[in-house]
Amino acid sequence: CSGVGDSWDGSAVMTSVDDRRVRDAVDGRNLGSVIPLINAIASHDKLRWVYCRNEQAASLAASAEAKLTGRLAVCVATSGPGASHLTTGLIDALQDRVPVLAITGMKATRAVDLSEFQAIHQEDLFRAAGLPFSKVVMSEDAVPAMLRNAIAVATREKTAAHLAIPVDIQAKTLRLSPVRRQLGHVAHLDYQSSDTRIHKAAKALADPALRVVIAIGHHSATELADSTPLNLRNPYAPQDAYTRLAETLNAPIVVQLDAKGVVDESHPLYYGVLGIFGNPGLDAARSLVHAADIVLLFGVDRQAVDLISDSDFNQVRRVVEFEPDAGSAASHRWYDCETVVLGELASNARRLEAAVANLRDTPEGRAALQVLEDSRPINAHARQWNWLLRGGWRESAPPVPGTDGDERGHEPPSRFQVDHTEAPGFCHPARVLSPLSRLLRPADVVCVDVGDVTLWSSLCMCLSGGQRVLSSQGMGVMGYALPAAIAASIQRPDQRVVAVAGDGGVQMTIGELATAMQHKCRITLVIFNNNLLGRVHFGFEGVSGDDIISPDFVALVRAYGGGGGHGKGEA
Numbered sequence: 001c002s003g004v005g006d007s008w009d010g011s012a013v014m015t016s017v018d019d020r021r022v023r024d025a026v027d028g029r030n031l032g033s034v035i036p037l038i039n040a041i042a043s044h045d046k047l048r049w050v051y052c053r054n055e056q057a058a059s060l061a062a063s064a065e066a067k068l069t070g071r072l073a074v075c076v077a078t079s080g081p082g083a084s085h086l087t088t089g090l091i092d093a094l095q096d097r098v099p100v101l102a103i104t105g106m107k108a109t110r111a112v113d114l115s116e117f118q119a120i121h122q123e124d125l126f127r128a129a130g131l132p133f134s135k136v137v138m139s140e141d142a143v144p145a146m147l148r149n150a151i152a153v154a155t156r157e158k159t160a161a162h163l164a165i166p167v168d169i170q171a172k173t174l175r176l177s178p179v180r181r182q183l184g185h186v187a188h189l190d191y192q193s194s195d196t197r198i199h200k201a202a203k204a205l206a207d208p209a210l211r212v213v214i215a216i217g218h219h220s221a222t223e224l225a226d227s228t229p230l231n232l233r234n235p236y237a238p239q240d241a242y243t244r245l246a247e248t249l250n251a252p253i254v255v256q257l258d259a260k261g262v263v264d265e266s267h268p269l270y271y272g273v274l275g276i277f278g279n280p281g282l283d284a285a286r287s288l289v290h291a292a293d294i295v296l297l298f299g300v301d302r303q304a305v306d307l308i309s310d311s312d313f314n315q316v317r318r319v320v321e322f323e324p325d326a327g328s329a330a331s332h333r334w335y336d337c338e339t340v341v342l343g344e345l346a347s348n349a350r351r352l353e354a355a356v357a358n359l360r361d362t363p364e365g366r367a368a369l370q371v372l373e374d375s376r377p378i379n380a381h382a383r384q385w386n387w388l389l390r391g392g393w394r395e396s397a398p399p400v401p402g403t404d405g406d407e408r409g410h411e412p413p414s415r416f417q418v419d420h421t422e423a424p425g426f427c428h429p430a431r432v433l434s435p436l437s438r439l440l441r442p443a444d445v446v447c448v449d450v451g452d453v454t455l456w457s458s459l460c461m462c463l464s465g466g467q468r469v470l471s472s473q474g475m476g477v478m479g480y481a482l483p484a485a486i487a488a489s490i491q492r493p494d495q496r497v498v499a500v501a502g503d504g505g506v507q508m509t510i511g512e513l514a515t516a517m518q519h520k521c522r523i524t525l526v527i528f529n530n531n532l533l534g535r536v537h538f539g540f541e542g543v544s545g546d547d548i549i550s551p552d553f554v555a556l557v558r559a560y561g562g563g564g565g566h567g568k569g570e571a
Contacts, residue, residue, distance in 0.1 A: 033079045033105030033118075036170035041076070050490065050519060053511040055082050057483040059089020059102065060509075063160075064470050064484030065491055066098035067258065068445065070222040072155050073098075073487075078105045080118025083164075084125060088477055090160040091129050095474030096218070096258075097158040097301045101150055102126075108168040109138055126162045133161040140172045157327040198348065200339045201320045202355035204294065205249060208368045211293040211385050212251040215274060215307055216242060218258035219299025219324050220345050221468055241349040242298070243267050248353050248360075250389045252288050254307075256300060257448065257458050261467035268393045273458035274306055288388075291381040294318040294338070298345050301474070308335055322348055427567050429453070429528055433460035433500070436526075440496060442466035445488040449481035449501035453528055457500050479508030482525065486512060489521035497522060503529040503550040513560045525564075527553050 042049040052058040055077040066073035073093075077086050083104040093100040104122055106112065113119075126134035133153040137146050146163060154161040205212060220242075242262065246253050246269045253263055254274040263270060271285040289295075295307045295317050308317045321340045341348050359365070372390050387393070433456060440446070440463065448457045448471040463469070470488065472480040485499035506527050516523055533546040554564040 033107060033167045034076055034082075034103075034170070036167060037103065037105065037165070038076065040170075048490070050486070050515065052483070052486075052515050054509070055085035056088050057479075057486075057509050057512045057515070059086040059100070060092060060472075060477060060480055060483040061089075061487040062100045062102075063089050063093040063096065063098055063472075064447065064480070065487035066093060066100050067096060067218060067222060067470055068468060068488055068491055071099070072101055072151060074101045074103065076103050078118070079107065079122070079164075080120055082118075083120065083122045087125065087129050088475065089483075090126065090131060090162070092472050092475040092477055092480070093160040094130050095301075096472070099154040099158055100160045101154050102160065102162045104162065104164045105170065106136065106164050106166040109166045110168075112136075112138075112166065122162070122164045131160050131162055132157060133159075134164075135162070136164045136166075137169060138166070140169045140174055143169065143174070155327075156325075158325075159327075197339050197341045198351050198355055201341055201352055202359055204318070204320055204338045205352075205356050206359040206365070208250075208360055208365050209372055209389060210249075211288075211291060211389070212249045213289055213292045213295045213307065214242065214246050214249070214251050214253045214298065215295055215300045215304070216253065216255045216259045216262055216298045217300030218256050218473070219301070220262050221259045221299075223299070223324060223345050224262060224466060241346040241353070243269065245296075245349045245353040245356075248357050250391055250393070251296075252285065252388065254285050254289070256473060257454065257471045258469055258473060259299075260458070260461065260469040261463035261465070264464040265462045266464060269388075284384075287381050288384065291385060292317055294320065296320050296322065298322045298349065299324065304335070426530065427528075429456035430460040432526060432528075432567065433457060434462070436498065437461045437463060440465070440467045440498075443468070443492065444496040445470065445485070445492060445498070447471070447481040447484035447488060447497070447499045449499070449505040450476045450478045451502040451505050451533070453500050453502045453505070456528075478505040480505075482506060482509045482512045482516070482523075485523045485525070486516050486519070486521050489516070489523050490519060493522065496524065498524045498526060500526045501528070502533075503527060503531065503553075504533045504548055506553075507548075507550065510556070513557060513562070517560050517562065525557070529553065 038049065041047050050058075050061070052061065055075075058075045058077065062073040062075040075086060075089070077083055086102050086104070090100060090102055106122070107114075107119055111119075123134040123136055133150055135146055135150070137143050143165065150161040150163045153159065242253060243264065245251070246267075251269065252271040253267075253269050254271050255262065257273050260273065271288060274285065274289075289307055295304075297304055297307070297319060299322065300307075304319075305313060308315050308319055310316045315335045319335060319337045321337045322345055323340065323342055324345060325342060341352075369390075372386060375386060429452075436446075437460075442465045445468045446457070446461065448454055448469060450472055454471065457469075461469075468488075470484045479501075481499040481501040485497050488495075489497045506525070515521075529550055531548055531550065533548065554566055557564045
């Protein structure tokens with residue numbers, strides 16, 4: 001653990017590792033058992049203390065920023081309810097595989113297991129939640145090594161880790177030798193895939209008649225930002241890599257919601273978002289996935305099950321997996337892979353495309369393509385795949401289901417159609433989200449809450465220029481959007497940050513408007529207000545108790561010092 005100068009105090013908890021991998025803001029809430037630590041953070045010239053109104057919002061903000069930057073994010077809370085409130089955001093980080101370190105306070109060492117107020121066994125709580133590392137430090141001499149271990153687990157395994165430090169240890173000062181400071185450095189491991197693994201993946205794709213689906217996950221989006229944040233060397237190079245691979249394979253592309261913006265969504269091979277609430281996408285994408293032979297996973301985490309399994313969760317499709325590092329690849333090893341390729345995702349996509357093109361440019365490959373040209377499939381799904389594999393997407397719209405396969409539909413802007421019917425006094429989400437897409441610049445950020453707004457955002461936003469989308473993919477936390485937007489605004493103060501939420505979700509963290517104002521965050525908050533828990537009301541039969549009342553959100557924002565307006569119908 002490397003502090004400032006030769007001494008260690010509470011501030012070194014935040015300044016410990018390689019500066020390239022650690023964020024410069026710390027989210028949390030200040031109470032008695034963390035006062036020495038937060039005093040050190042607040043007075044440190046390289047750190048920014050972000051006071052959140054609730055610890056859950058602090059952990060959600062940390063999870064969102066880790067996803068945005070690819071670097072370690074840190075949140076701090078006091079003991080008892082402060083620690084327990086962190087749980088939701090830490091599980092969010094655990095499930096979406098992003099590196100977060102939580103540091104919590106405790107009673108003084110002499111009072112551990114004796115004091116009864118706000119005293120819980122935090123390590124048991126977080127271990128039960130699934131965190132692979134949750135420890136208590138009971139000696140100041142152990143702090144550097146314990147902190148090093150926690151950071152190593154979080155960064156290398158892409159997960160959440162927790163360290164609890166009693167308040168009296170926080171107040172102590174350690175004299176660190178240069179050797180002990182060096183021991184705290186956690187090196188970032190770079191991976192470069194071997195030509196052998198790329199060639200093995202290419203051989204699995206050599207047959208031009210193979211039905212391949214390309215799935216892109218949020219690690220691909222993080223890689224785009226992590227290379228040179230905000231000053232991307234070439235923001236179109238990664239999406240070119242994936243679309244060129246898709247064109248060579250005649251393969252449809254589906255993305256996780258958090259990977260929107262990685263590829264140009266106006267491309268005819270883009271087929272939408274996968275894995276919203278456990279579903280593999282809309283009808284067009286779902287039918288292609290269900291009839292696919294093999295799936296290429298680029299940085300896709302837990303939602304891989306939606307792509308490779310049947311309704312009983314048995315693997316029915318072959319898989320080639322691409323991950324940035326071994327920690328990411330180890331997160332879902334229950335299914336069988338043809339091969340696992342580690343290293344920079346976009347670079348490996350380019351290498352794979354070149355290898356597949358060489359393998360297919362043979363007499364055997366050209367003969368297989370001729371067989372496709374001569375075939376006349378009867379099944380609707382087979383006709384769709386035949387049209388793709390023959391390269392029909394380059395010239396015409398896809399076949400209309402239920403026809404003889406020669407008719408072509410009118411080419412839509414995407415592979416879906418939206419019913420724009422509006423009830424009197426209500427505004428259809430597409431009326432807001434579609435024009436919003438056109439206003440977003442490269443590196444702008446959209447934070448999407450959980451509910452019906454998740455579905456509408458995945459459908460109606462068409463991104464193509466390197467924007468980022470942040471959502472709670474695995475945990476599905478309502479109230480996620482506003483804390484995530486605060487983190488994004490602090491990390492990217494010169495970019496537009498938009499939070500999209502429903503009236504039910506936003507009220508779960510609405511108090512963080514004060515945090516946003518206090519830290520001068522530039523956030524556009526879009527709230528769809530229908531006085532219902534929409535996903536519950538429209539997604540299930542016979543539901544009661546899902547109606548809610550809401551405040552005048554514009555008046556509330558103005559009360560905090562912001563501004564806004566109401567939109568209804570065509571207005």
